[in-house]
Amino acid sequence: MIATQIATVVALSSLVLAVPPIQIHGASGSDWKSKIKNVVVLVEENRSFDTFAGGLSYNPTINGLLHHNYCNSMNASDPSQHDDVCAGPRANDVAADDPNHSISGVNMQLFSTWHPDEALVDAGSERQNMRGFVTEQSVTYNTFNKTRAAEVVNYYTPDQIRVFGAMAENFVLFDRWFASVPGPTNPNRAYLTSGTSHGHGKNDNAFNVYGLPQRSIFQQLSEANITWMNYQNSTTGPGLGFNPDAAFYEWTYNSGAYKTNIAPLDQFYADAKAGTLPKFTYINPECCEYQSFHPPSPITLGENFIKGIYEAVRNSPQWNETLFILTFDEHGGFGDHVPPPVNVPAGDDLTYTEVAHDGKNITFDFKRLGVRVPTLLISPWVGKGVVEHKGSNNGGEYSHTSILAFLQELWGLDTLTPRVSYSSTFEHLITDSYRDDTPAELPNPYPYN
Template sequence: MVSRILTATLLSMATSVSAGGLKDIEHVVLFMQENRAFDHYFGTMSGVRGFSDPNVQCNPSTGLNTFQQKVNDGLSTQATSLLPFYINYLGRANWTAASQCASDNTAMSWTHFKRQDLPLHFALAEGWTLADMYQDGVIASTSPNRVTWMSGSINCPGGPQTPDQGGIVTDNSEGPGCESPGLNCEPLYWKTVPEFHEDAGVLWMVYQDEDNFGDDLLIDSFYQYQNPPADSPLTMYGASHPGLDKFYSDAAVGTLPQVSWIVGPAELSEHATYGPQDGAWLQKKILEAVVNGAAYNETLLMISYDETGGWSDHVTPFHSPSGTAGEWIEDPYGAVNHTYTGPGFRVPFTIISPWTRGGHVFTEHADHTSQILFMEEWLETLGYEGVRTTEIPAWRRAHMSNLVSAFDFDNPDYSIPLLPVIPTPSTNSSENYNAASVCELLYGHYGPPIPYGPENEALDPSTLSEEGFKSVRGYLTEGRYLVFEMNGYTLTNPSPNATDFVATKARLNHEDKKQRWVVHATGGTATDGGSGAGSFNVSSAVDGRWVKSDTSLGKGVSGAETYRIEDFGNGKGYTLVKENGKYLTIDGNGMVDIVGTAPAAGSKIWSVTYIPEVREHYGSRLMLCDRS
């Protein structure tokens, strides 16, 4: 261990003079919590793809959008659909306390929290960068997702592994043996990410206490970590239990390894019925260790969740085409037949560092393999060889973001936002955390009664959202109202009778509905972390008219021009490229122009949420299934 600490210190000294890129990072900390969905936590947040999604997806056979979950007579005879509802809608103190230990049983899955319930989660997301298209790796439970997090694969047929390396991992049955032939066969025998790091000379450590909720899948699933020699690096750094106090002390003095994985205790994991408030306390402890530590200026912390745990999200998962090798299976349980394994539903993902400070929304398609892809790019930039794992399926490697575009390395911000006070979790006489058991004893774990009926069915989901905006980072995906700004002006639809769009002075809070646009993917949406661009038609949030040739506006998607919206990366902005290869620009006098060469500086894009304007434009959200 002494030699590893000395190596870390020397690396810190050697790289501290570099600036403006991935080389500025010396430590990456990966912390994964349990079982929460994006909408469940952040659906109300402004500037993200939440309850005000202008591209809400629809079921053509029913005419219902994905906010309207069908209700059968077995659930209620008072309604045919259920829309998202606030978990503390009854408003009394007891219900607020009870929601901490509510479980995601049946229709309770469709609940959501608000800012007042998750002050630390919101503070981290708005202090740094929140990803709103980050998906879990597998539409399944904890173990498959944490196996993906640590290795990049679940051994789906057609992927890099062979059947004799362990059957496809679809659930939490950690063996030994097989659930059935070729299914959940453990132990697993393929190479994990820490092994690639070890072979390349990268310093790494899994920080965990003895109580790790069984979430270190290196120990629980992979053969090579289960009985290695005591002096093996796999034992010392992966299958040991150094404790979270060890992480706090290492962060304080700047001796963290280059890569740290953190596995927390069960009671602080946020897995229902363990409460978000107790998980927030642990998140703050880890965050404060990082930002107050000796090496924060060179440290990146990523906070993710392994899977949704059954809590709801309204976005249909972005996934591979049918039959893609290493991605699709015949459902061994016979429920959905031929199906993709992942990526799954959206889960919260926050990126904390000096280069992601400022309340941005990162919009690229990402999943748990994205954390691996990021480390590959980073470590190769530092000169390491052999860190690119061979275990990630080809489609996943080609189509998941490597997260690099979330960062602005030219303009780091080392300040720390003011963070809320989070109560220390309660303990029993043996000093074991007991908040969940106390909560269940007092309130049960079923939450409030489900609000079936006309009032819920008439709900406009956009009214659940807060108002405000975030700056966009990464290539664009659908799901937000956008403002395009260049040289202090923004693209504007001046009136419902206007034949052309123009540019008008940018507004400080981006609240003018005439300056808001919606992008619609044409099938050329960027799916490669390195491509930085996607292809879209664009419509106005004023009247739904489409951008057509040059600067004209017209009804109907027919004839709408396709724009390639390209991200310069590193916080440098975007270009809007027309079908003819020319660029849409706004000059310093506010004149819209079409030019043949790319502008020297890109436009800023803001993701905005202003609820009354949504209703004024579109009326009821329940009528949005056809906007052609």
């Protein structure tokens, strides 16, 4: 670690005195259910709220980095290096490094140690200072180069994320939506689709071989005779990369749904155009070169991908009864200044153990949420430019299992796990007013080249 302290001076954007949009009251009673017949969910990869959306300036209430001086240390164990690397509006189209996002690595990012005392964390007495992202980056890549390490906390300007920014300005942006697990992709995707990862804390082989035994949203929907499809541009077998999320589960294979309900992404575009999307559409991008935002996938290509998905949904004959949710499975090791909630219900009683950088074991009980991720609620039935903060119903927070809790309310499904019961839902954001001003096309991505 570098022992000397060199302050990185960052010129943060000045306060934007935009007038917050009018908040439109939600549909009364159960009226909102009559407006939403189809739900589309796209789960992208590996970006935190701050580094991806923290530079958005259209609404001054967004809890990002424009009005927050966010700094880390190259050596979190040295108090003299409290803030020697600060976030700035200079994130790259392609991140030079893929930050560590294992559970032990995220411990360092959140607590400045690989070994927080989980009992003290649950009691609220071991604080997440959110200052270990740069330290973990330095350790993971054995670099003392502050410019290189700072990429883990730098953020994008509105011009660099024109597509996502346009979607946020036209619909609902959540600025307090947390990943389900402070760890990697597949445990988060399992929580998102079943309310638990069944004790899995890394992207192990069980996800590649239909190895998870728990009941999923896909099984639930089939049991309720509600149509669904997992459209994917991923892979469909062990050793080939990431499976589509429906292929995590034993039931999907044993029931034969892997043959009937998992389809190539091209079929999504055709079905959207024809107006034949199922009640529940779940989309997996490829990972991790050109669609997913996961390094080394360029931001520009990820933006182009979500533009295409949005425009397919928006211009579908089913648009007037559709709710489209765009989120990111986890923060991917990128920095964020908001501590995730602790002492929340886990999906089950299983724990996970791995070895940290220092060779010592850490054990995680899934009673903490992951880092904030950018999330949008898109429909002609939601307000324009709304920024949604902390969840207000069910007593919990917004996280990935909020989607399951919402679907449970929409279609009368039973509750999968205690984590789903805890999660705040968002039906109050569905309004009584149909909007005819939603854009049919979005801007083209920022021309880096």
